[in-house]
Amino acid sequence: MSTTTDPQGGSFRLSMLLNDTRYRSMTLQVIAAIILALSLAYLYSNLAANLRAAGLNISFAFLGTPAGYDINQTLIEYDSQSSNLRAAMVGILNTLLVAVLACITATVFGVVAGVLRLSNNWLVRKLMAFYVEIFRNIPVLIWIVIIFTIMIAVMPGPRAFRGDNATSSMLFDLFAFTNRGVYAPGPYFTRGIGGADGSIINWLLVIATLVGSFFVTRKVTERANHVQAETGVRPNTLWTNLAIWFVPIIILMLILGLAWEIPELKGFNFAGGLKIGGPLIALWFALSIYTGAFIAENVRAGIQAVSKGQTEAASALGLRPNRTMSLVVLPQALRVIIPPLISQYLNITKNSSLAIAVGYADITATLGGITLNQTGRAIECVLLLMLFYLVISLIISSVMNVYNNAMKLKER
């Protein structure tokens, strides 16, 4: 007689909830769900009780009321009578502005330093290692403060530009570098849509033209590739492409009547033209030079990750060194460099919240700083702030995923 080893169907014992792997995960998850629900309920009841005790309620009505404070650097029209929502929009645009600017310059710094770290010149190599270590090991907040201090302490005040024997003068009579910021000629359209002041539509037109040119040149290049594949002779596209880039934009500028407003010393300060405030420059420069050190390491690691055999194989095929670099090494290195590079961009965006330390009006300083303090709406403000940064990070990381999927090795 053989005994059956199968568990008898239907006889469910309570101990199986813990000892049978089929049920154990269910048990654990139910316990986790209960604990989670209980702790959320506990936190929520605390919140409700505290709010009741303080006589507060959750309401976003404060966004519509006048902000009542001025912002020194704005991309869109804003005055102290504008709503808190408008102030938050100004902050969002300022955050994006400094983030985009810093991403571009940090990439430049990082790529240059990363490539130079692999230079065969000993001195340059050591200098770049010095740069990377110094900037990576000191908090970015200290760098921001230091560079802001340099801005204020080294640059002359607007007063120095005044009088017959002024100690400072404007560069080419166009640019003024002062401790309040840099003043540069500002473009505007005399015959633009919406009068001389111009509306944003003018700039959208300019951007649309440039984007159009970009797509047309891409078509031309594709066509050239096609012709080359058919006949073996590549048609010269340089002049066509230059014309496509420059002719439409110049015609558009002539139609709109582009003119430049030169900054002038009026009263105590410069007026007119473009003003790039000191806090923006300090934050921009500090973020780019700090993150540049990290990007340099990514670039170096990426180039070193391409095995030497690839270079040798390319040489064996008879490719010249610069073709080896552009066709063999770089495409493979980029696959390693780009993912950390994009997370550095994410870091720049998040670190731009340190603007609050130098008084640059980004979203953290407007919504999370002055608006929060004036209205006392701590919970709403902080939640909106987090939501904004979450959305930005999600956008950046989804772009990264799309790119990674496009670039990853196509394997079986």
Place this chain on the structure above:
Amino acid sequence: MSDTHAQSVAYVRDTAIPQSPAPANASGPVKWMRDNLFATWANALLTVAAIYVVYLILSNTLPWIFGGLWNTASLAECREVLQGKSAACFSVLTDRWDQLIFGYSYPAEYYWRPTVAFLIMFVAIAPVLFFDLPRKLLIVTALFPFIAYWLIWGGTIWTPIFALLGVVVGYMVYARLVTGSFAKGFFGGIAAALVVWFIAGYIVPAIAPQEPLLASVPSRDLGGFMLNLMLGLTCVSLSLPIGIALALGRQSSMPLIKWICVIFIEFIRGVPLITLLFVASVMLAYFFPPESTVDLFLRVVIMITMFSSAYIAEVVRGGLAALPKGQYEAADSLGLDYAQAMRLIILPQALKISIPGIVNIAVGLFKDTTLVSVISMFDLVGMIRGPILASTEWNGVYWELLGFAAALFFVVCYGISQYSQWLERRLATDHR
């Protein structure tokens, strides 16, 4: 015989010529400079430019540093002594040293307490960092949090003693139950510790002496570089186990647990630390029971720990993913259960892979502790930007103060990263 042979056969040398040294320009420093500094024209230009940059930097900073003054009472006095010369006024460091290190409201007569805690820290940290040291030293490590807490905050000694008692009881219960199953031991231990702490909550106030041995210092009086060190050390050590748990949770096959971890990690990683510090300073108090008062230091520790554990979780997840599948299968085939497989096979290897990442997070976190100055806590940067630069004596000595802060952070962070590289080499078990 004739000498035909001697005429027809060319002279053949039968001894080797002694090796002569390489020409002067193909050896020694000359060759090194040729290869490394002046290989091509472009390279030579680059070298000259680099030398010029180095000269610019050194010629401006060295006289400034070495001409520095160390013992004047104020910046005005400094300028008087220097008479227009450009030199540093390091007197601010000697004058405000205590404030830079301890903050401006920690009682001066108790400075020895954090100092002693700081010295014990080295003994406590040594066996963790260098595992050749006798394992007995780990006892100091285990006791260190309680000793340091008591030294820095003061107050009745019964608080740390009962806290320690809870841990000891919890460990004993764990050691008894773990033979049955890991989960039983783990949760049993936690429950036992909680019971002890709950009871202690009633006993300690009753037996606490009126005049404690060490006078108590409130958290808001902590400041300076001490605050940075305390936040960094506490948050890193707390976030390591939490981060590992989150990483394991994210790899879990149980969807609910997996999604809780994923949402937590992605949420925390998506927002900047400043917003989390805002949560700590203005929002978190709303989530505690109405009558309780949780002080700002603890709230900040909670938020920074959450922040860094999310990042450590991602690093550890990378380590877990990098481990060959064969290791997991080997653990299964040995008949180990989940907890045993993780403790004995998977985690030791995964953590070894993630050392560089974890150290990066730790260094980043230590640097980020300066951000608490934004929510008006007076850490090193907060002290410099606030009370010291605002004082009448020292208004205007930016470089000396900021340079000091930068140097302090550089020494600590660079030291940590050098240690991690040493550790990586030390732990390398692959033979290449």
